[in-house]
Amino acid sequence: MSRPWRWVVVVGATGVGFLIAFGFGQWDPFGWFPEKDSDRVSAAGAFGGAMAAVIALAVGWWAGGGGGDGGSSLTQRARSSGTSQITQDGGGAAGTGRVSQQARADDDSRIRQSRGGGETEEQSP
Template identity: 40%
Template sequence: MSRSVRWVVAVSAAVLSFGRGLWLARSASFVWLPQADADRWVVATAFAAVAAGSVGAATTWWAGQDGSRSGKQVTQRVKASDNSRVNQVGGDQNPAGRGMAADNSPVEQVTQDATASGQAGVTQVGGNQHTSGGRRGRRRRP
């Protein structure tokens, strides 16, 4: 749903809730409501304003969202030939344990297309690639 349509829905919901709240407060005959007609209108208007404000707060938050997904979209295309080596990574590429934080945001859509010929090699990773390293991959020096 587009952002402008969400705003129309949000404003319409707030206006409708005001109208229904006003009608409900005017048509209700509780003993605690004031008896004078002008005072009943004041109470009904206040009730309707609170109801519309509550609906408006929720719907304006919803309408203000950008609507895009929070995850990444990764598109990787490569053509390799002869002795070439291609490495494409859509997220982070770092040796584990080197103090660099990995990007943990989800990859929502991955599109990969590779063409290789001859002795070419292609590596495509849509998310994170952590190469060996850290404590497990290190050798002790004598």
């Protein structure tokens, strides 16, 4: 599933979760919320908001790359010549996701791509 659609799922799940928790708070089968209607609506809204925050956190972690396809990808297209050096460092942000590199190095040049965490791909002539 593409990343934009994952965030659509986050928004939808958060909204549905809020509505279910708010409705449950209004129904109040255990008698935990206040008897006065205005206070009950406030308490049910707070309960729904808290549940929506928990849902958004969990599903947002998945949508942000914490689950599913294994994380973000790191891509580099580079060409160097002469004595130039091109370096790209993912800083660990790419996690275990896909790493790809299309590079061409001429003369004494170097192209380096690092996923972070010590994994490096280098190309030199």
